[in-house]
Amino acid sequence: EPEVTQTPSHQVTQMGQEVILRCVPISNHLYFYWYRQILGQKVEFLVSFYNNEISEKSEIFDDQFSVERPDGSNFTLKIRSTKLEDSAMYFCASKGLGTSTDTQYFGPGTRLTVL
Amino acid sequence: RKEVEQDPGPFNVPEGATVAFNCTYSNSASQSFFWYRQDCRKEPKLLMSVYSSGNEDGRFTAQLNRASQYISLLIRDSKLSDSATYLCVVAGGTSYGKLTFGQGTILTVHP
Numbered sequence: 001e002p003e004v005t006q007t008p009s010h011q012v013t014q015m016g017q018e019v020i021l022r023c024v025p026i027s028n029h030l031y032f033y034w035y036r037q038i039l040g041q042k043v044e045f046l047v048s049f050y051n052n053e054i055s056e057k058s059e060i061f062d063d064q065f066s067v068e069r070p071d072g073s074n075f076t077l078k079i080r081s082t083k084l085e086d087s088a089m090y091f092c093a094s095k096g097l098g099t100s101t102d103t104q105y106f107g108p109g110t111r112l113t114v115l
Numbered sequence: 116r117k118e119v120e121q122d123p124g125p126f127n128v129p130e131g132a133t134v135a136f137n138c139t140y141s142n143s144a145s146q147s148f149f150w151y152r153q154d155c156r157k158e159p160k161l162l163m164s165v166y167s168s169g170n171e172d173g174r175f176t177a178q179l180n181r182a183s184q185y186i187s188l189l190i191r192d193s194k195l196s197d198s199a200t201y202l203c204v205v206a207g208g209t210s211y212g213k214l215t216f217g218q219g220t221i222l223t224v225h226p
Binding site: 021033035041042043044045058093103106107109 | 153158159164176212214218
């Protein structure tokens with residue numbers, strides 16, 4: 001069964017450093033998402049991406065964040081200058097066109113720890 | 116009011132029990148509704164979509180009441196493997212499909 005993959009599984013970084021989280025969505029999917037979950041809190045939407053551009057973003061997704069689909073398979077989330085409060089689990093998700101409405105499939109996540 | 120609000124839990128039930136979770140949502144324009152389950156430190160996994168007519172998948176039954184903006188999940192004959200956090204999830208009216216999650220309800224099924 002096709003699945004969303006994410007790398008790395010765990011990233012430790014110093015405050016102020018840049019990090020890039022990588023995702024490979026399911027191959028025939030067209031909609032891509034990033035969510036985050038701070039430990040003990042709910043899953044929160046960050047951004048959606050379709051047709052090579054951001055289609056929606058949340059208040060969390062400020063100028064420190066960016067997304068890119070550099071080639072036909074990868075989807076990346078960059079945090080330019082990490083803060084302590086960016087420590088969270090980051091999930092990538094993808095959704096196809098013509099599949100069950102709005103069913104999103106999640107990757108296993110990247111645990112980001114900012115020291 | 117929270118966008119998606121769930122029973123606080125936690126629920127601790129014996130194997131074989133029936134357990135029900137409730138959820139309310141605030142955005143009347145919401146169009147798609149789901150229950151996901153999340154195991155500790157893992158990704159959310161789709162359990163089932165929820166339809167106005169109600170739907171059943173084995174031991175799991177989901178109901179949606181659009182007028183009351185209320186969603187429920189019933190688990191019959193609980194198994195140890197049902198222990199997880201159950202997430203009520205709502206999607207808005209755009210095709211982009213941003214998901215809004217509830218806080219989740221922790222279920223522990225014990226022998």
